[in-house]
Amino acid sequence: MHSIDAVDLDLLRALAEDPGATTVALAQRLGISRNTVAARLARLEDAGAFLSFDRRIDPAVLGHPLLAFIEITVHQRDLARIVEHLARIPEVVQAYGHSGTADLRVHVVCRDTDHLFRIDAAILRIDGVERTETSLAMGELIPYRVQPLVEKLRRGT
Amino acid sequence: MHSIDAVDLDLLRALAEDPGATTVALAQRLGISRNTVAARLARLEDAGAFLSFDRRIDPAVLGHPLLAFIEITVHQRDLARIVEHLARIPEVVQAYGHSGTADLRVHVVCRDTDHLFRIDAAILRIDGVERTETSLAMGELIPYRVQPLVEKLRRGT
DNA sequence: CCGCCCGTTGAGCACTCTGCGCAGCGCGGC
DNA sequence: GCCGCGCTGCGCAGAGTGCTCAACGGGCGG
Known part of the structure:
Protein backbone atom coordinates (compact mmCIF):
# COMPACT_ATOMS: atom_id res chain seq x y z
CA MET A 1 0.00 0.00 0.00
CA HIS A 2 1.28 3.37 -1.02
CA SER A 3 0.19 6.32 0.94
CA ILE A 4 0.04 9.91 -0.17
CA ASP A 5 3.39 11.67 -0.09
CA ALA A 6 4.59 15.22 -0.60
CA VAL A 7 4.71 14.88 -4.38
CA ASP A 8 1.11 13.72 -4.50
CA LEU A 9 0.03 16.63 -2.36
CA ASP A 10 1.86 19.10 -4.59
CA LEU A 11 0.17 17.49 -7.53
CA LEU A 12 -3.26 17.88 -5.98
CA ARG A 13 -2.50 21.47 -5.22
CA ALA A 14 -1.37 22.23 -8.75
CA LEU A 15 -4.37 20.41 -10.13
CA ALA A 16 -6.71 22.44 -7.97
CA GLU A 17 -5.23 25.62 -9.36
CA ASP A 18 -5.61 24.47 -12.93
CA PRO A 19 -7.78 21.38 -13.36
CA GLY A 20 -7.25 21.41 -17.09
CA ALA A 21 -3.48 21.42 -16.91
CA THR A 22 -1.64 18.99 -19.12
CA THR A 23 0.80 16.43 -17.79
CA VAL A 24 3.74 18.40 -19.15
CA ALA A 25 2.56 21.62 -17.57
CA LEU A 26 2.19 19.95 -14.19
CA ALA A 27 5.59 18.34 -14.58
CA GLN A 28 7.51 21.53 -15.20
CA ARG A 29 5.54 23.39 -12.55
CA LEU A 30 6.58 20.82 -9.94
CA GLY A 31 10.02 20.36 -11.41
CA ILE A 32 9.61 16.65 -11.99
CA SER A 33 9.47 14.53 -15.11
CA ARG A 34 6.26 14.10 -17.00
CA ASN A 35 6.56 10.35 -16.65
CA THR A 36 6.41 10.71 -12.91
CA VAL A 37 3.39 12.98 -13.10
CA ALA A 38 1.56 10.46 -15.24
CA ALA A 39 2.51 7.64 -12.89
CA ARG A 40 1.38 9.54 -9.80
CA LEU A 41 -1.85 10.60 -11.44
CA ALA A 42 -2.60 7.03 -12.41
CA ARG A 43 -1.80 5.85 -8.93
CA LEU A 44 -4.05 8.45 -7.33
CA GLU A 45 -6.71 7.61 -9.85
CA ASP A 46 -6.95 3.98 -8.93
CA ALA A 47 -6.45 4.68 -5.27
CA GLY A 48 -9.86 6.27 -5.71
CA ALA A 49 -8.65 9.76 -4.87
CA PHE A 50 -10.90 11.32 -7.48
CA LEU A 51 -14.62 11.41 -6.90
CA SER A 52 -17.25 11.60 -9.60
CA PHE A 53 -17.20 14.47 -12.04
CA ASP A 54 -20.76 15.26 -11.00
CA ARG A 55 -19.34 17.03 -7.98
CA ARG A 56 -17.99 19.74 -10.22
CA ILE A 57 -21.28 20.44 -11.95
CA ASP A 58 -23.07 23.42 -10.50
CA PRO A 59 -26.77 22.65 -10.00
CA ALA A 60 -27.45 26.39 -10.16
CA VAL A 61 -26.50 26.39 -13.84
CA LEU A 62 -28.95 23.54 -14.26
CA GLY A 63 -31.67 25.83 -13.02
CA HIS A 64 -31.62 24.57 -9.45
CA PRO A 65 -30.04 27.32 -7.39
CA ALA A 137 -29.06 26.65 2.91
CA MET A 138 -28.77 30.41 2.79
CA GLY A 139 -25.55 30.88 0.90
CA GLU A 140 -22.35 28.91 0.82
CA LEU A 141 -20.25 30.93 3.25
CA ILE A 142 -17.23 28.70 2.78
CA PRO A 143 -17.30 27.03 -0.64
CA TYR A 144 -16.19 23.42 -0.61
CA ARG A 145 -12.45 23.21 -0.29
CA VAL A 146 -9.77 20.72 0.64
CA GLN A 147 -6.73 22.84 -0.12
CA PRO A 148 -6.16 24.06 3.45
CA LEU A 149 -6.11 20.43 4.49
CA VAL A 150 -3.70 19.58 1.70
CA GLU A 151 -1.43 22.42 2.77
CA LYS A 152 -1.52 21.25 6.33
CA LEU A 153 -0.59 17.70 5.40
CA ARG A 154 2.06 19.05 3.08
CA ARG A 155 3.71 20.97 5.89
CA GLY A 156 3.38 18.04 8.24
CA THR A 157 5.00 15.61 5.82
CA MET B 1 -27.67 35.16 -22.01
CA HIS B 2 -27.51 31.61 -23.25
CA SER B 3 -29.19 28.95 -21.26
CA ILE B 4 -28.37 25.30 -21.15
CA ASP B 5 -29.74 23.31 -24.07
CA ALA B 6 -29.90 19.65 -25.01
CA VAL B 7 -26.39 19.61 -26.43
CA ASP B 8 -24.95 21.01 -23.22
CA LEU B 9 -26.78 18.40 -21.20
CA ASP B 10 -25.49 15.60 -23.41
CA LEU B 11 -22.05 17.03 -23.00
CA LEU B 12 -22.33 17.03 -19.23
CA ARG B 13 -23.55 13.48 -19.33
CA ALA B 14 -20.69 12.32 -21.51
CA LEU B 15 -18.24 14.20 -19.35
CA ALA B 16 -19.58 12.56 -16.23
CA GLU B 17 -19.00 9.16 -17.76
CA ASP B 18 -15.45 9.99 -18.75
CA PRO B 19 -14.09 13.16 -17.17
CA GLY B 20 -10.78 12.74 -18.95
CA ALA B 21 -12.29 12.48 -22.41
CA THR B 22 -10.71 14.58 -25.14
CA THR B 23 -12.67 17.05 -27.21
CA VAL B 24 -12.54 14.76 -30.22
CA ALA B 25 -13.79 11.79 -28.24
CA LEU B 26 -16.71 13.79 -26.90
CA ALA B 27 -17.45 15.11 -30.37
CA GLN B 28 -17.75 11.75 -32.05
CA ARG B 29 -19.65 10.30 -29.12
CA LEU B 30 -22.28 13.01 -29.46
CA GLY B 31 -22.08 13.06 -33.22
CA ILE B 32 -21.18 16.73 -33.41
CA SER B 33 -18.11 18.56 -34.57
CA ARG B 34 -15.17 19.02 -32.26
CA ASN B 35 -15.34 22.75 -32.80
CA THR B 36 -18.81 22.76 -31.34
CA VAL B 37 -17.71 20.72 -28.35
CA ALA B 38 -14.88 23.13 -27.65
CA ALA B 39 -17.21 26.11 -28.00
CA ARG B 40 -19.83 24.61 -25.69
CA LEU B 41 -17.24 23.62 -23.15
CA ALA B 42 -15.82 27.11 -23.13
CA ARG B 43 -19.27 28.59 -22.79
CA LEU B 44 -20.16 26.30 -19.88
CA GLU B 45 -16.82 27.07 -18.33
CA ASP B 46 -17.32 30.79 -18.18
CA ALA B 47 -20.97 30.45 -17.34
CA GLY B 48 -19.48 29.06 -14.13
CA ALA B 49 -20.93 25.60 -14.64
CA PHE B 50 -17.82 23.94 -13.26
CA LEU B 51 -17.08 24.18 -9.58
CA SER B 52 -13.65 23.92 -8.02
CA PHE B 53 -11.59 20.81 -8.60
CA ASP B 54 -11.39 20.38 -4.84
CA ARG B 55 -14.82 18.82 -4.96
CA ARG B 56 -13.40 15.82 -6.71
CA ILE B 57 -10.68 15.18 -4.16
CA ASP B 58 -11.64 12.49 -1.70
CA PRO B 59 -10.78 13.56 1.87
CA ALA B 60 -10.65 9.89 2.82
CA VAL B 61 -7.55 9.44 0.69
CA LEU B 62 -6.11 12.42 2.55
CA GLY B 63 -6.49 10.44 5.75
CA HIS B 64 -9.77 12.05 6.78
CA PRO B 65 -12.44 9.41 6.27
CA ALA B 137 -22.36 11.02 8.74
CA MET B 138 -22.60 7.25 8.81
CA GLY B 139 -21.98 6.39 5.22
CA GLU B 140 -22.87 8.11 1.99
CA LEU B 141 -26.01 6.22 1.04
CA ILE B 142 -26.44 8.17 -2.16
CA PRO B 143 -23.11 9.49 -3.43
CA TYR B 144 -23.26 13.00 -4.80
CA ARG B 145 -24.84 12.97 -8.22
CA VAL B 146 -26.47 15.34 -10.65
CA GLN B 147 -26.96 12.96 -13.53
CA PRO B 148 -30.58 12.06 -12.75
CA LEU B 149 -31.32 15.76 -12.81
CA VAL B 150 -29.47 16.16 -16.08
CA GLU B 151 -31.45 13.27 -17.56
CA LYS B 152 -34.70 14.80 -16.38
CA LEU B 153 -33.88 18.16 -17.92
CA ARG B 154 -32.73 16.39 -21.05
CA ARG B 155 -36.06 14.65 -21.45
CA GLY B 156 -37.95 17.81 -20.63
CA THR B 157 -36.05 19.89 -23.19
C1' DC C 1 28.97 -5.42 1.94
C1' DC C 2 26.60 -6.70 -2.16
C1' DG C 3 22.96 -7.20 -5.22
C1' DC C 4 18.10 -6.53 -5.99
C1' DC C 5 13.90 -3.94 -6.41
C1' DC C 6 11.49 0.06 -7.16
C1' DG C 7 10.55 4.70 -8.36
C1' DT C 8 12.40 8.37 -11.03
C1' DT C 9 14.47 10.26 -15.03
C1' DG C 10 15.42 11.80 -19.82
C1' DA C 11 15.19 10.40 -24.36
C1' DG C 12 12.83 9.01 -28.39
C1' DC C 13 9.07 7.39 -31.21
C1' DA C 14 4.53 7.45 -33.66
C1' DC C 15 0.30 9.06 -32.93
C1' DT C 16 -3.41 12.05 -31.47
C1' DC C 17 -5.30 16.22 -29.94
C1' DT C 18 -5.42 21.23 -29.79
C1' DG C 19 -6.04 25.91 -31.20
C1' DC C 20 -6.68 28.52 -34.83
C1' DG C 21 -8.49 30.49 -39.05
C1' DC C 22 -11.55 29.89 -42.89
C1' DA C 23 -15.61 29.37 -45.82
C1' DG C 24 -20.17 27.34 -46.40
C1' DC C 25 -24.80 26.55 -44.65
C1' DG C 26 -29.29 26.45 -42.25
C1' DC C 27 -32.42 28.90 -39.30
C1' DG C 28 -34.71 32.49 -36.74
C1' DG C 29 -35.57 37.53 -36.23
C1' DC C 30 -36.55 41.85 -38.43
C1' DG D 1 -35.66 38.77 -48.43
C1' DC D 2 -31.74 39.99 -45.72
C1' DC D 3 -28.79 39.71 -41.67
C1' DG D 4 -26.50 37.52 -38.00
C1' DC D 5 -25.36 33.62 -35.40
C1' DG D 6 -24.15 29.11 -34.42
C1' DC D 7 -22.89 24.77 -36.38
C1' DT D 8 -20.06 22.41 -39.61
C1' DG D 9 -16.00 20.43 -42.09
C1' DC D 10 -11.36 21.34 -43.55
C1' DG D 11 -6.57 21.99 -42.94
C1' DC D 12 -2.45 23.43 -40.71
C1' DA D 13 1.36 23.89 -37.30
C1' DG D 14 2.39 22.94 -32.87
C1' DA D 15 1.86 20.64 -28.55
C1' DG D 16 0.76 16.81 -25.75
C1' DT D 17 0.20 11.65 -25.14
C1' DG D 18 1.22 6.87 -24.45
C1' DC D 19 4.59 3.94 -24.73
C1' DT D 20 9.16 1.87 -24.41
C1' DC D 21 13.94 1.98 -23.18
C1' DA D 22 18.26 2.20 -20.53
C1' DA D 23 20.35 4.46 -16.76
C1' DC D 24 20.56 6.03 -12.03
C1' DG D 25 19.90 6.13 -7.08
C1' DG D 26 18.20 4.92 -2.46
C1' DG D 27 16.49 1.42 0.63
C1' DC D 28 16.40 -3.27 2.16
C1' DG D 29 17.30 -8.16 2.83
C1' DG D 30 20.59 -11.67 2.47
Whole structure:
Protein backbone atom coordinates (compact mmCIF):
# COMPACT_ATOMS: atom_id res chain seq x y z
CA MET A 1 0.00 0.00 0.00
CA HIS A 2 1.28 3.37 -1.02
CA SER A 3 0.19 6.32 0.94
CA ILE A 4 0.04 9.91 -0.17
CA ASP A 5 3.39 11.67 -0.09
CA ALA A 6 4.59 15.22 -0.60
CA VAL A 7 4.71 14.88 -4.38
CA ASP A 8 1.11 13.72 -4.50
CA LEU A 9 0.03 16.63 -2.36
CA ASP A 10 1.86 19.10 -4.59
CA LEU A 11 0.17 17.49 -7.53
CA LEU A 12 -3.26 17.88 -5.98
CA ARG A 13 -2.50 21.47 -5.22
CA ALA A 14 -1.37 22.23 -8.75
CA LEU A 15 -4.37 20.41 -10.13
CA ALA A 16 -6.71 22.44 -7.97
CA GLU A 17 -5.23 25.62 -9.36
CA ASP A 18 -5.61 24.47 -12.93
CA PRO A 19 -7.78 21.38 -13.36
CA GLY A 20 -7.25 21.41 -17.09
CA ALA A 21 -3.48 21.42 -16.91
CA THR A 22 -1.64 18.99 -19.12
CA THR A 23 0.80 16.43 -17.79
CA VAL A 24 3.74 18.40 -19.15
CA ALA A 25 2.56 21.62 -17.57
CA LEU A 26 2.19 19.95 -14.19
CA ALA A 27 5.59 18.34 -14.58
CA GLN A 28 7.51 21.53 -15.20
CA ARG A 29 5.54 23.39 -12.55
CA LEU A 30 6.58 20.82 -9.94
CA GLY A 31 10.02 20.36 -11.41
CA ILE A 32 9.61 16.65 -11.99
CA SER A 33 9.47 14.53 -15.11
CA ARG A 34 6.26 14.10 -17.00
CA ASN A 35 6.56 10.35 -16.65
CA THR A 36 6.41 10.71 -12.91
CA VAL A 37 3.39 12.98 -13.10
CA ALA A 38 1.56 10.46 -15.24
CA ALA A 39 2.51 7.64 -12.89
CA ARG A 40 1.38 9.54 -9.80
CA LEU A 41 -1.85 10.60 -11.44
CA ALA A 42 -2.60 7.03 -12.41
CA ARG A 43 -1.80 5.85 -8.93
CA LEU A 44 -4.05 8.45 -7.33
CA GLU A 45 -6.71 7.61 -9.85
CA ASP A 46 -6.95 3.98 -8.93
CA ALA A 47 -6.45 4.68 -5.27
CA GLY A 48 -9.86 6.27 -5.71
CA ALA A 49 -8.65 9.76 -4.87
CA PHE A 50 -10.90 11.32 -7.48
CA LEU A 51 -14.62 11.41 -6.90
CA SER A 52 -17.25 11.60 -9.60
CA PHE A 53 -17.20 14.47 -12.04
CA ASP A 54 -20.76 15.26 -11.00
CA ARG A 55 -19.34 17.03 -7.98
CA ARG A 56 -17.99 19.74 -10.22
CA ILE A 57 -21.28 20.44 -11.95
CA ASP A 58 -23.07 23.42 -10.50
CA PRO A 59 -26.77 22.65 -10.00
CA ALA A 60 -27.45 26.39 -10.16
CA VAL A 61 -26.50 26.39 -13.84
CA LEU A 62 -28.95 23.54 -14.26
CA GLY A 63 -31.67 25.83 -13.02
CA HIS A 64 -31.62 24.57 -9.45
CA PRO A 65 -30.04 27.32 -7.39
CA LEU A 66 -31.55 26.35 -4.05
CA LEU A 67 -30.02 23.78 -1.76
CA ALA A 68 -31.88 22.27 1.16
CA PHE A 69 -31.00 19.74 3.81
CA ILE A 70 -33.75 17.37 4.81
CA GLU A 71 -33.46 15.22 7.87
CA ILE A 72 -35.63 12.18 7.72
CA THR A 73 -36.84 9.93 10.49
CA VAL A 74 -37.67 6.46 9.25
CA HIS A 75 -38.51 2.97 10.31
CA GLN A 76 -34.97 1.72 10.62
CA ARG A 77 -35.68 -1.66 9.11
CA ASP A 78 -37.05 -0.06 5.94
CA LEU A 79 -33.93 1.99 5.40
CA ALA A 80 -32.67 0.20 2.30
CA ARG A 81 -36.00 0.38 0.52
CA ILE A 82 -36.45 4.02 1.44
CA VAL A 83 -33.04 4.94 0.08
CA GLU A 84 -33.97 3.19 -3.11
CA HIS A 85 -37.07 5.37 -3.39
CA LEU A 86 -35.10 8.51 -2.60
CA ALA A 87 -32.65 7.62 -5.33
CA ARG A 88 -35.51 7.85 -7.82
CA ILE A 89 -36.04 11.52 -7.05
CA PRO A 90 -33.69 13.43 -9.38
CA GLU A 91 -33.52 16.45 -7.10
CA VAL A 92 -32.00 14.35 -4.34
CA VAL A 93 -28.32 14.88 -4.99
CA GLN A 94 -26.89 13.15 -1.96
CA ALA A 95 -27.93 11.17 1.10
CA TYR A 96 -26.12 10.25 4.27
CA GLY A 97 -26.86 7.88 7.06
CA HIS A 98 -26.94 9.91 10.17
CA SER A 99 -26.20 9.63 13.85
CA GLY A 100 -28.52 11.48 16.17
CA THR A 101 -32.26 11.91 16.25
CA ALA A 102 -32.86 11.64 12.53
CA ASP A 103 -31.76 8.63 10.53
CA LEU A 104 -31.13 10.11 7.15
CA ARG A 105 -29.84 13.40 5.89
CA VAL A 106 -30.70 14.22 2.32
CA HIS A 107 -29.34 17.04 0.20
CA VAL A 108 -31.83 18.37 -2.26
CA VAL A 109 -31.54 20.97 -4.99
CA CYS A 110 -34.54 22.84 -6.31
CA ARG A 111 -35.77 25.67 -8.49
CA ASP A 112 -37.59 27.57 -5.74
CA THR A 113 -39.29 27.05 -2.43
CA ASP A 114 -42.44 25.81 -4.07
CA HIS A 115 -40.45 23.14 -5.83
CA LEU A 116 -38.83 22.25 -2.54
CA PHE A 117 -42.22 21.89 -0.98
CA ARG A 118 -43.26 19.41 -3.63
CA ILE A 119 -40.08 17.40 -3.22
CA ASP A 120 -40.61 17.27 0.50
CA ALA A 121 -44.13 16.02 -0.10
CA ALA A 122 -42.78 13.33 -2.41
CA ILE A 123 -40.39 12.17 0.29
CA LEU A 124 -43.14 12.08 2.87
CA ARG A 125 -45.17 9.87 0.56
CA ILE A 126 -42.51 7.15 0.71
CA ASP A 127 -43.71 4.28 2.82
CA GLY A 128 -41.77 4.05 6.07
CA VAL A 129 -40.89 7.72 6.27
CA GLU A 130 -42.15 9.05 9.58
CA ARG A 131 -41.23 12.70 9.50
CA THR A 132 -38.96 15.16 7.78
CA GLU A 133 -37.31 18.34 8.91
CA THR A 134 -36.21 20.70 6.22
CA SER A 135 -33.74 23.52 6.42
CA LEU A 136 -32.67 25.78 3.65
CA ALA A 137 -29.06 26.65 2.91
CA MET A 138 -28.77 30.41 2.79
CA GLY A 139 -25.55 30.88 0.90
CA GLU A 140 -22.35 28.91 0.82
CA LEU A 141 -20.25 30.93 3.25
CA ILE A 142 -17.23 28.70 2.78
CA PRO A 143 -17.30 27.03 -0.64
CA TYR A 144 -16.19 23.42 -0.61
CA ARG A 145 -12.45 23.21 -0.29
CA VAL A 146 -9.77 20.72 0.64
CA GLN A 147 -6.73 22.84 -0.12
CA PRO A 148 -6.16 24.06 3.45
CA LEU A 149 -6.11 20.43 4.49
CA VAL A 150 -3.70 19.58 1.70
CA GLU A 151 -1.43 22.42 2.77
CA LYS A 152 -1.52 21.25 6.33
CA LEU A 153 -0.59 17.70 5.40
CA ARG A 154 2.06 19.05 3.08
CA ARG A 155 3.71 20.97 5.89
CA GLY A 156 3.38 18.04 8.24
CA THR A 157 5.00 15.61 5.82
CA MET B 1 -27.67 35.16 -22.01
CA HIS B 2 -27.51 31.61 -23.25
CA SER B 3 -29.19 28.95 -21.26
CA ILE B 4 -28.37 25.30 -21.15
CA ASP B 5 -29.74 23.31 -24.07
CA ALA B 6 -29.90 19.65 -25.01
CA VAL B 7 -26.39 19.61 -26.43
CA ASP B 8 -24.95 21.01 -23.22
CA LEU B 9 -26.78 18.40 -21.20
CA ASP B 10 -25.49 15.60 -23.41
CA LEU B 11 -22.05 17.03 -23.00
CA LEU B 12 -22.33 17.03 -19.23
CA ARG B 13 -23.55 13.48 -19.33
CA ALA B 14 -20.69 12.32 -21.51
CA LEU B 15 -18.24 14.20 -19.35
CA ALA B 16 -19.58 12.56 -16.23
CA GLU B 17 -19.00 9.16 -17.76
CA ASP B 18 -15.45 9.99 -18.75
CA PRO B 19 -14.09 13.16 -17.17
CA GLY B 20 -10.78 12.74 -18.95
CA ALA B 21 -12.29 12.48 -22.41
CA THR B 22 -10.71 14.58 -25.14
CA THR B 23 -12.67 17.05 -27.21
CA VAL B 24 -12.54 14.76 -30.22
CA ALA B 25 -13.79 11.79 -28.24
CA LEU B 26 -16.71 13.79 -26.90
CA ALA B 27 -17.45 15.11 -30.37
CA GLN B 28 -17.75 11.75 -32.05
CA ARG B 29 -19.65 10.30 -29.12
CA LEU B 30 -22.28 13.01 -29.46
CA GLY B 31 -22.08 13.06 -33.22
CA ILE B 32 -21.18 16.73 -33.41
CA SER B 33 -18.11 18.56 -34.57
CA ARG B 34 -15.17 19.02 -32.26
CA ASN B 35 -15.34 22.75 -32.80
CA THR B 36 -18.81 22.76 -31.34
CA VAL B 37 -17.71 20.72 -28.35
CA ALA B 38 -14.88 23.13 -27.65
CA ALA B 39 -17.21 26.11 -28.00
CA ARG B 40 -19.83 24.61 -25.69
CA LEU B 41 -17.24 23.62 -23.15
CA ALA B 42 -15.82 27.11 -23.13
CA ARG B 43 -19.27 28.59 -22.79
CA LEU B 44 -20.16 26.30 -19.88
CA GLU B 45 -16.82 27.07 -18.33
CA ASP B 46 -17.32 30.79 -18.18
CA ALA B 47 -20.97 30.45 -17.34
CA GLY B 48 -19.48 29.06 -14.13
CA ALA B 49 -20.93 25.60 -14.64
CA PHE B 50 -17.82 23.94 -13.26
CA LEU B 51 -17.08 24.18 -9.58
CA SER B 52 -13.65 23.92 -8.02
CA PHE B 53 -11.59 20.81 -8.60
CA ASP B 54 -11.39 20.38 -4.84
CA ARG B 55 -14.82 18.82 -4.96
CA ARG B 56 -13.40 15.82 -6.71
CA ILE B 57 -10.68 15.18 -4.16
CA ASP B 58 -11.64 12.49 -1.70
CA PRO B 59 -10.78 13.56 1.87
CA ALA B 60 -10.65 9.89 2.82
CA VAL B 61 -7.55 9.44 0.69
CA LEU B 62 -6.11 12.42 2.55
CA GLY B 63 -6.49 10.44 5.75
CA HIS B 64 -9.77 12.05 6.78
CA PRO B 65 -12.44 9.41 6.27
CA LEU B 66 -14.96 10.82 8.71
CA LEU B 67 -17.47 13.50 7.79
CA ALA B 68 -19.47 15.41 10.37
CA PHE B 69 -22.08 18.12 10.20
CA ILE B 70 -21.91 20.75 12.87
CA GLU B 71 -24.74 23.16 13.43
CA ILE B 72 -23.64 26.33 15.10
CA THR B 73 -25.66 28.92 16.94
CA VAL B 74 -23.99 32.30 16.95
CA HIS B 75 -24.45 35.92 17.76
CA GLN B 76 -25.85 36.96 14.43
CA ARG B 77 -23.96 40.20 14.27
CA ASP B 78 -20.64 38.39 14.64
CA LEU B 79 -21.34 36.09 11.73
CA ALA B 80 -18.74 37.46 9.33
CA ARG B 81 -15.95 37.36 11.88
CA ILE B 82 -16.89 33.85 12.96
CA VAL B 83 -16.87 32.58 9.40
CA GLU B 84 -13.42 34.05 9.03
CA HIS B 85 -12.27 32.08 12.04
CA LEU B 86 -13.89 28.92 10.77
CA ALA B 87 -12.10 29.35 7.48
CA ARG B 88 -8.82 29.07 9.34
CA ILE B 89 -9.60 25.54 10.45
CA PRO B 90 -8.35 23.27 7.65
CA GLU B 91 -10.74 20.47 8.55
CA VAL B 92 -13.71 22.74 7.85
CA VAL B 93 -14.42 21.88 4.24
CA GLN B 94 -17.61 23.81 3.75
CA ALA B 95 -19.99 26.14 5.56
CA TYR B 96 -23.52 27.25 4.85
CA GLY B 97 -25.70 29.92 6.25
CA HIS B 98 -28.74 28.22 7.58
CA SER B 99 -32.43 28.82 8.08
CA GLY B 100 -33.95 27.41 11.23
CA THR B 101 -32.75 27.23 14.78
CA ALA B 102 -29.06 27.16 14.07
CA ASP B 103 -27.35 29.86 12.07
CA LEU B 104 -24.50 28.01 10.50
CA ARG B 105 -23.98 24.53 9.20
CA VAL B 106 -20.41 23.42 8.86
CA HIS B 107 -19.09 20.33 7.16
CA VAL B 108 -16.00 18.93 8.78
CA VAL B 109 -13.72 16.06 7.85
CA CYS B 110 -11.57 14.28 10.39
CA ARG B 111 -9.32 11.35 11.11
CA ASP B 112 -11.41 9.86 13.90
CA THR B 113 -13.88 10.82 16.58
CA ASP B 114 -11.18 12.12 18.85
CA HIS B 115 -10.03 14.44 16.13
CA LEU B 116 -13.61 15.54 15.63
CA PHE B 117 -13.89 16.28 19.31
CA ARG B 118 -10.87 18.56 19.14
CA ILE B 119 -12.22 20.38 16.10
CA ASP B 120 -15.51 20.92 17.83
CA ALA B 121 -13.65 22.33 20.80
CA ALA B 122 -11.78 24.69 18.50
CA ILE B 123 -15.04 25.93 17.06
CA LEU B 124 -16.51 26.46 20.50
CA ARG B 125 -13.50 28.57 21.41
CA ILE B 126 -14.36 31.08 18.71
CA ASP B 127 -15.73 34.23 20.26
CA GLY B 128 -19.41 34.66 19.51
CA VAL B 129 -20.17 30.97 19.11
CA GLU B 130 -22.93 30.04 21.52
CA ARG B 131 -23.41 26.36 20.99
CA THR B 132 -22.74 23.59 18.53
CA GLU B 133 -24.59 20.45 17.67
CA THR B 134 -22.59 17.75 15.97
CA SER B 135 -23.84 14.81 14.00
CA LEU B 136 -21.75 12.21 12.29
CA ALA B 137 -22.36 11.02 8.74
CA MET B 138 -22.60 7.25 8.81
CA GLY B 139 -21.98 6.39 5.22
CA GLU B 140 -22.87 8.11 1.99
CA LEU B 141 -26.01 6.22 1.04
CA ILE B 142 -26.44 8.17 -2.16
CA PRO B 143 -23.11 9.49 -3.43
CA TYR B 144 -23.26 13.00 -4.80
CA ARG B 145 -24.84 12.97 -8.22
CA VAL B 146 -26.47 15.34 -10.65
CA GLN B 147 -26.96 12.96 -13.53
CA PRO B 148 -30.58 12.06 -12.75
CA LEU B 149 -31.32 15.76 -12.81
CA VAL B 150 -29.47 16.16 -16.08
CA GLU B 151 -31.45 13.27 -17.56
CA LYS B 152 -34.70 14.80 -16.38
CA LEU B 153 -33.88 18.16 -17.92
CA ARG B 154 -32.73 16.39 -21.05
CA ARG B 155 -36.06 14.65 -21.45
CA GLY B 156 -37.95 17.81 -20.63
CA THR B 157 -36.05 19.89 -23.19
C1' DC C 1 28.97 -5.42 1.94
C1' DC C 2 26.60 -6.70 -2.16
C1' DG C 3 22.96 -7.20 -5.22
C1' DC C 4 18.10 -6.53 -5.99
C1' DC C 5 13.90 -3.94 -6.41
C1' DC C 6 11.49 0.06 -7.16
C1' DG C 7 10.55 4.70 -8.36
C1' DT C 8 12.40 8.37 -11.03
C1' DT C 9 14.47 10.26 -15.03
C1' DG C 10 15.42 11.80 -19.82
C1' DA C 11 15.19 10.40 -24.36
C1' DG C 12 12.83 9.01 -28.39
C1' DC C 13 9.07 7.39 -31.21
C1' DA C 14 4.53 7.45 -33.66
C1' DC C 15 0.30 9.06 -32.93
C1' DT C 16 -3.41 12.05 -31.47
C1' DC C 17 -5.30 16.22 -29.94
C1' DT C 18 -5.42 21.23 -29.79
C1' DG C 19 -6.04 25.91 -31.20
C1' DC C 20 -6.68 28.52 -34.83
C1' DG C 21 -8.49 30.49 -39.05
C1' DC C 22 -11.55 29.89 -42.89
C1' DA C 23 -15.61 29.37 -45.82
C1' DG C 24 -20.17 27.34 -46.40
C1' DC C 25 -24.80 26.55 -44.65
C1' DG C 26 -29.29 26.45 -42.25
C1' DC C 27 -32.42 28.90 -39.30
C1' DG C 28 -34.71 32.49 -36.74
C1' DG C 29 -35.57 37.53 -36.23
C1' DC C 30 -36.55 41.85 -38.43
C1' DG D 1 -35.66 38.77 -48.43
C1' DC D 2 -31.74 39.99 -45.72
C1' DC D 3 -28.79 39.71 -41.67
C1' DG D 4 -26.50 37.52 -38.00
C1' DC D 5 -25.36 33.62 -35.40
C1' DG D 6 -24.15 29.11 -34.42
C1' DC D 7 -22.89 24.77 -36.38
C1' DT D 8 -20.06 22.41 -39.61
C1' DG D 9 -16.00 20.43 -42.09
C1' DC D 10 -11.36 21.34 -43.55
C1' DG D 11 -6.57 21.99 -42.94
C1' DC D 12 -2.45 23.43 -40.71
C1' DA D 13 1.36 23.89 -37.30
C1' DG D 14 2.39 22.94 -32.87
C1' DA D 15 1.86 20.64 -28.55
C1' DG D 16 0.76 16.81 -25.75
C1' DT D 17 0.20 11.65 -25.14
C1' DG D 18 1.22 6.87 -24.45
C1' DC D 19 4.59 3.94 -24.73
C1' DT D 20 9.16 1.87 -24.41
C1' DC D 21 13.94 1.98 -23.18
C1' DA D 22 18.26 2.20 -20.53
C1' DA D 23 20.35 4.46 -16.76
C1' DC D 24 20.56 6.03 -12.03
C1' DG D 25 19.90 6.13 -7.08
C1' DG D 26 18.20 4.92 -2.46
C1' DG D 27 16.49 1.42 0.63
C1' DC D 28 16.40 -3.27 2.16
C1' DG D 29 17.30 -8.16 2.83
C1' DG D 30 20.59 -11.67 2.47
